[in-house]
Amino acid sequence: MTPGTRTLISPAALARPRGKALYWTVFTAVVVLFALAFLFPVYWMVTGALKSPDEVARTPPTLLPEHWHPGGYTDAWELMELPRHLGNTLVQAAGAWAFQLVFCTAAAYSLSKLRPAFGKVVLGGILATLMVPAQALVVPKYLTVADLPLIHTNLLNDPLAVWLPAVANAFNLYLLKRFFDQLPRDVLEAAEIDGAGKLRVLWSVVLPMSRPVLGVVSIFALVAVWQDFLWPLMVFSDTGEQPISVALVQLSQNVQLTVLIAAMVIASIPMVALFLVFQRHIIAGIGAGSTKG
């Protein structure tokens, strides 16, 4: 927002002494409210993991750990096999991202620039899936993954069970197609006149011009897999293959509270770090694409 932009309250009203006092009161109240509502729970989690098991169960609780026990974190790392589960999540997320980038980009490019016969029908069928809430279809999707039609392969406990369904993401595909639609046709045609094939045009002309949308799609793809719970809970019954989200819930009953809390902190770090690094892009993206809630 530019400094001069007028909002609900006029700058003149804010410049008056009473307006100023009121503004700073509200400002302080909001800062305190935000700190209590959003930062304090996170603080409580990070420090809770540093307390001893006795201290964490004490009432009234201590605001600061009396003695620092980083042992909670090391125990979580080893007892709950966090490296393995974090690794599983990473493999699942990275694969889903790669599959989506390759197949969604290729399909969006074809629908946008190559005029396939029945392209409108295909696009309609893809957009129709936006109306079908994903979670309502998990059971038939699970049955499909457990026994793929025609080739009768079982993908359960295989990362492919996450990678392949991730490609069927109508929102990301549509985002890419809309972006490709806006690319100037004469630039692509110029490349073709120079003798570039379709793949070459996609790789050397379309993709370099599409960096912003590729970034948005990448973040959506990574976050979706990292945060998912119900689908991996269904398809990874094998403990060794479970991502961190499923493993946390499955193990939550069998470990000490401080160890569990430490594991929760560790599980949150990658996405929070991603957010802090790309916060400007993510926040701008949410504001711009208000269609996604």
Next chain:
Amino acid sequence: MTKTAERRPVAHPPVPPPPTPAPAGRRRRRLADQARAYGFLLGGLLCFALFSWYPAIRAVVISFQKYTPGSPPEWAGTANFTRVLDDPEFADAWRNTLVFTLLALLIGFAIPFVLALVLNELRHAKAFFRVVVYLPVMIPPVVSALLWKWFYDPGAGLANEALRVVHLPTSHWTNGTGTALVSLVLVATWANMGGTVLVYLAALQSIPGELYEAAELDGASLLQRVRHVTVPQTRFVILMLMLLQIIATMQVFTEPFVITGGGPENSTVTVLYLIYKYAFLYNDFGGACALSVMLLVLLGAFSALYLRLTRTEGDT
């Protein structure tokens, strides 16, 4: 870009206007174009067919079958639907889901709107507020669910401790049949509010300032300005988010599964949770699909409404 510009003159001379090819050649060329177009499309198309279109059809088919993995399915008529409808948990699950959705609308809607309204007036630390409000969204949902489960702990939980600090009576939170659902709504609101606030903020910033100036000249008070300028100007976004939120909250699963396990006394069993139970606890995939179809029809109607609204708005 410079590369193509350099190469263009070289490529130009040898491109004579192609002599009109024989019909057979043109057809072959068109076939080759189509083959190439579908080559690019194939991977995505297969995934959509396998994991979106086929499961949607299958949900309907299996809902009329007696289906056990491994043995050939038998037709069951409407037996799955009647069995599911007779299940006492069915009414519980739908009631809980609807109440959850309604409460999420009341709590998770008024609060972000007011918050966005206030944030839009603040001239300092803008980036800080946006990052902090969105932070819970980036924490994995499983972690926020486990975190709040700990907060709601009747013993050393933070929630009751906070009530004690301000001398209020403590609550059973997720352990009371009357309070469990509301407690879960609070978790979902805390975890998801950031996105709503940011979308509202974007909408508020698109309101032309002259409207407020004109209203002020006409003597409109602060509340009147909110009522007659802000709300009408953001009505479309409000409606959109409301529909999206209904669609999302009707599919709630993680919070009840992780925090309460559907209890106490089924007071937090949701429709999706019941679907999960039918499939993985009772091994009754026919019943699970019958339930899925019901959820699908209801949510599909909401989605259709959402898409229609966005399309008509896009046209104007």
